[in-house]
Amino acid sequence: MALEDLRKRLNLLDRQLIELIAERQSVVEQVGELKRSEGQGTRDYQREKKVLDGARASATELGIAPDIAEQVMRLLIQTSLTRQERARVRAEGRGDGQKALVIGGGGKMGRWFADFLDSQGYDITVADPVNPVDDYACVADWQEAGKGMDEAFAITVIAAPLKLSADIMMAMAEHGHGGLIFDIGSLKSPLTSALEALVEAGAQVTSLHPMFGPDAELLSDKHVLFLDVGVPTATAAARALFDSTMVQQTEMSFAEHDRLIAYVLGLSHALNIAFFSVLAASGESVPRLADLSSTTFDAQLEVATRVAQENPQLYFEIQSLNKHGLEPLEELLGAVQAISDAVRVGDEAAFIKLMEDGQRYLASRA
Numbered sequence: 001m002a003l004e005d006l007r008k009r010l011n012l013l014d015r016q017l018i019e020l021i022a023e024r025q026s027v028v029e030q031v032g033e034l035k036r037s038e039g040q041g042t043r044d045y046q047r048e049k050k051v052l053d054g055a056r057a058s059a060t061e062l063g064i065a066p067d068i069a070e071q072v073m074r075l076l077i078q079t080s081l082t083r084q085e086r087a088r089v090r091a092e093g094r095g096d097g098q099k100a101l102v103i104g105g106g107g108k109m110g111r112w113f114a115d116f117l118d119s120q121g122y123d124i125t126v127a128d129p130v131n132p133v134d135d136y137a138c139v140a141d142w143q144e145a146g147k148g149m150d151e152a153f154a155i156t157v158i159a160a161p162l163k164l165s166a167d168i169m170m171a172m173a174e175h176g177h178g179g180l181i182f183d184i185g186s187l188k189s190p191l192t193s194a195l196e197a198l199v200e201a202g203a204q205v206t207s208l209h210p211m212f213g214p215d216a217e218l219l220s221d222k223h224v225l226f227l228d229v230g231v232p233t234a235t236a237a238a239r240a241l242f243d244s245t246m247v248q249q250t251e252m253s254f255a256e257h258d259r260l261i262a263y264v265l266g267l268s269h270a271l272n273i274a275f276f277s278v279l280a281a282s283g284e285s286v287p288r289l290a291d292l293s294s295t296t297f298d299a300q301l302e303v304a305t306r307v308a309q310e311n312p313q314l315y316f317e318i319q320s321l322n323k324h325g326l327e328p329l330e331e332l333l334g335a336v337q338a339i340s341d342a343v344r345v346g347d348e349a350a351f352i353k354l355m356e357d358g359q360r361y362l363a364s365r366a
Contacts, residue, residue, distance in 0.1 A: 024076065025083065032084035036091060042084050043220055043246050048077055082218040085245055086119065092244040093120030098154035100124055103142045103168060106131025108214035108311075109184060110159030117155065120241070125153075142168065143175075152178040155241075159183075162190045162317050169194035173201040180237050181205045186265060186314070188227060188254050190321045195229045206234040209257070211264075220246035227254055259324045267328040269315055272307040274332075275300060 001009075035042060052070050059069035100117045104110040105126030114136060118124050126133050127142035139145050146153060156172075156179055158165045165183050169191065172181065181203055185191055188207060198205040209225040216222060224247050228235040239249055252260075279289070293301070307315075319325050335354075342351040 021076070025080065028080040028083060029087065032087050035084070036088055041246075042088055043081060051077065078218060081220055081246070085218060085220070089116075089119050089244045090121075093122075094240070095121030095123070095154075097121060097123050099151060100155040100157070101127060101142065101145050101153040102157045102159060103127045104159035104161075105136070105157075106133050106138070107159055109210065110157070112210075112214045112216070113157045113159060113184065117157070117241075120244075122155065143171070154179045156181045157184065161313065162187060162321055166191050166194040169198055169205075172203065173197035176201070177203065179204065180234055182208050182234070182238050184208050184210055186318050187261065187322050188257050189323055190317075192254060199230050203231075204234040204237070205229060205231055206238050207254075208238060209261075218246075221248075223248045223250055225257065226251045227257060229254075258322050261318070262322050262324040263328050265318050266322060266325050267332060269307060269318065270329055270332060272300075272304040273315075276304045276308055 032042070034040075052073055055069040055073040056066035059066045095117065098121075100122040102110050102114045102117070102124060105114040105124070106128035107130075110126070110128065111133065114124050114126055114133075118136070124136040125145050126136045126138045127140070127145050128138065129140040132138050132140070156177065158168055158181070160168060162185050165185055169181075169183070170193075173194070174197075181198065182205065183191055183195075185207070186209060188195075188209075191207065195205060195207060207227040207229055209227070211223040211225060212219070219242070224242055226235050226239055226249060228251065235251070242249060289297075319329075338350070338354060341347070342354070
């Protein structure tokens with residue numbers, strides 16, 4: 001066959017693949033509906049394992065690399081779970097047209113929460129003086145949002161920078177604000193006084209920290225942290241918003257939160273900022289480095305690139321407003337110094353010990 005004929009054949013096969021994927025997605029939606037009707041959970045890990053094992057076995061029989069078949073099936077499974085989760089959120093949503101206000105809803109995470117609540121049937125109003133939106137009713141001043149409405153907001157999400165969030169909550173405590181109220185701040189100590197003021201004012205308030213970014217579509221294997229500020233009914237109401245998802249809900253104390261976040265966010269951010277800062281100052285051209293990059297370098301560069309694209313003001317808040325923030329940074333400096341000392345004097349034993357200590361720690365996590 002001529003090259004053009006072979007390409008036409010490939011085009012036909014590609015079309016058939018897409019049609020099969022579409023048919024598979026249709027069956028997936030029916031599976032999701034049946035699971036909901038029978039009260040079953042969305043995710044079934046045993047079933048997933050059977051699908052993956054079956055794909056690898058079939059690939060082996062057909063002379064295809066099993067890893068390729070598994071990668072394809074994993075992508076299809078993830079897509080299927082995303083569709084099922086979204087359908088469940090819509091089907092089990094309790095919004096029923098109740099009004100919800102998202103302060104800072106034009107920002108990335110604010111917009112995520114606006115869309116999330118909208119999918120549950122809430123009537124969304126966004127308050128954002130900097131990033132107006134077209135999809136929802138939008139006002140610049142959150143204090144003007146409820147004026148002239150026949151009913152109060154059932155839910156208010158505060159998705160503003162930390163200092164501004166504290167000011168907003170203080171104003172709510174002083175002037176009154178009904179319904180469920182929660183922030184989604186990455187740190188909690190800068191908000192403690194404002195949250196306590198809302199509690200004293202009798203507000204239904206709690207505090208959340210979604211441990212995922214605004215691009216998250218599937219919440220399976222993701223975490224949302226819930227910090228009860230002394231109003232357990234508010235925390236329960238906030239948790240109920242995620243009951244139809246597969247997200248892992250974790251309750252923790254304020255004292256524990258910021259200390260652990262100093263490592264989970266502060267340390268990981270600092271590592272990547274240091275990585276791309278060294279590269280930027282090195283004078284080495286990106287194309288030249290790409291010509292000889294390694295698997296480890298490429299993986300680190302991919303993560304560092306995502307970090308570099310984030311909001312620098314938010315990342316500075318996470319570093320500077322956490323009273324525990326300097327602890328892991330000082331430890332990072334010490335670790336880099338230990339590596340430098342071992343290399344400088346040729347101390348192979350010290351270098352090996354660093355590696356082995358890390359191996360034992362990471363093995364314990366696994």
